[in-house]
Amino acid sequence: MEEGSRREEPLKEEEIWSWGAGTDGQLGTGKLEDELLPQLLHLPSLAASAAGSISMLACGGAHVVALTSGGRVLTWGRGTSGQLGHGEMVNCLYPKAVNSLEDHVITHVSAGWSHSGFVSDGGCLFTCGDGSFGQLGHGDYSAYSTPAKVSYFVNNHVEQMACGMRHSLVLLKGSLGSQVYGFGSGKRGQLGISVEKIKSANLPRVTAGFEDIQITTITANGDHSASLSVDGKLYTWGRGFSGSPDINVPSCTLPSLSFSQVALGWNHALLLTDDGEVFMLGGNRHGVLSNTEKMMNTAPNHLPGTESSSFTSELFILSTSLFLCPLTSFIFLVLITVDGEVMTWGWGEHGQLGLGSTSDETDPCLVRNEKEAVAISRVYCGSGFTYVVKAVH
Template sequence: MEENERAKEEEEEEVWSWGAGTEGQLGTGKLEDEHLPQQLLLAFPSLPSAGPISLLACGGAHVIALTASGRVLTWGRGTSGQLGHGEMFNSLQPKPVNVLESFVMTHVSAGWSHSGFVSDTGCLFTCGDGSFGQLGHGDYQSHCSPMKVSSFGSKHVVQIACGMRHSLVLLKGNSGDQVYGFGSGKRGQLGISKDKIKLISLPQVTLGFEDVEINTIGANGDHSVALSSDGHLYTWGRGFSGTSDTYCPQCLPSSLWLTQAALGWNHVLVLTGDGEVFMLGGNHHGVLSGPQKLGPEKRLLEDSREVVLEKVHGLDGLKVMQIAAGAEHSAIVAEDGVVKTWGWGEHGQLGLGNTCDQTSPQTVSLGHKLPNKHATSKVYCGSGFTFVTRTVCLPSQM
């Protein structure tokens, strides 16, 4: 009797998108930008047992959806084969990647024009633009269907991060964690040599992580990052805010315990264990959230580059749960499920109903608020567009 009287929750899955949409990447079925959030009906009739979305990866103009059952669907720009459908055409609607249907996928990443997929058995598959070697197949060919990256052999891949023209891979095993890089390395983003490397088409080990346990890796533009299990941020590749390029990973000296990192083209957001957001670089199109240039986390790296990890203003009193970064815009999700955006807004990617840039976080309205309604949100940013997945819980009496 007591059990029957307990309030139970009904869950409803929502998907919202906005921003640049002329390649079909918003999933709205239209080829146009959207300045306000659009709720999508992302039902997968061809995959009735796919389950809800567990992860979205947003690239230059395409999206990869990973479902709870380990299936993969893609849509948006496909002219380089990055959708993995066996053809080089755009898709306005989500389509399953049939080549991967016999695998249970656990991680996906979308670069500018290429894609990566990781299975539960530690296998890596890539497709799309390969002209810089970023697919890791030992050549510079593009592929319109996912192909297994054979050079890892029996090693266990757990993550892939696809950037503009390069890729990073995280491996875990008995010998410890290893990061590999392949693709364009002219700005040092592969981290495989102290000298300039132009192009690498086969994965090579990134230097400097021999005794470091890595939780996550990230790539965007010509930047690369990694977060260690002890809360430190490593960066390499193109320098932030005009600083020099770094050819090997360097640990950012900081007293902060960092739990998440999100890369843009000119900035990186980091989230602390206390739910505070800091930013490195990014003073273009308002992605730097305030006029302050120097802060308490100012340090000198080994090569005397001055770096500033600045606290993002306008989030006081909010505990942030998740962060995301597009090319030149940023987004966060607060503890109460509220989504805020700032930065470059030319395509409506901030979701505020206009195309203005914003220098401080602004609240995005996602539908009508209902009493006793609680939402758990996740935000994902492509180069000029934004997605939110939201689980809405409405208590009901039995």
């Protein structure tokens, strides 16, 4: 067994719910259809697994990557670009183990529009799926149906990977200087590797500007990227928010504030401060800025109701959704309150808000399910679909 021993942890019973776009099997319901209300999943492949409970989900364009507490990986949904890592390019309606990773203890996973990344406890990076923009980092523009080790980092310890729509970011462990790397599409500046426009890069290249800054978190979505430093400073680069100019190298955004979490959508960002305040930046398509009057490309805006203690720094803001069509982009947002309630708003075309309709919502709405009082601990969003996980006591 490579890279250390697999962690042995007791199994924990969990409930997993999904809703929204499901025509590629990404909801795990076994049906190829959208669901407008939360669906409680019965996944025997997960329940029978000896690898532990779900510790992390990553939701992409139409596929899902699940990481268990024992370091195993399962994937399902759209697989036509090889993003599921099963060795074939077909869809999968239920969670299926990525067998080629079974000799590794995986600690971090990420899902892009049609590619996936996996980080092992030994610091190795594996990628698969669509590589037509170089986003897999293997030095070519090919698709891979089985996770392949990114040889560029063979002498480094990778800690995190973040997959955007057509690009990827990597964060190395415990280093200054050459610590953040970008590869894939770079036409909007989302790689942050040069002040000049870069069409694409099929090998990792150092993201500029972090020589004396310790980065702790990276995130990518659509055509832009963001990171947080150890002192809570937010850096953004790539596609500008709300029509503002693109940024080719990382720039400190809202330097007077200190943030603990950042989530990127297609043309907006959701930010959580160290004091538990929620801010939003970006465009207001489909009411994503919660019915605010101003476009927030110049100043932050509080989410209505967050002035009280309804939201805390313990809530999970793991992702926002992206979906691209020829004319415009669509987005929705999900928050969990300190009481474990799920609130959604924005684009609702596929039922991804979980409210029983396909309408857009300009204000946060409480998601109900058949149990009415399910306290959710984690939420994950893909392109037009949503997952929540609840530990059953």
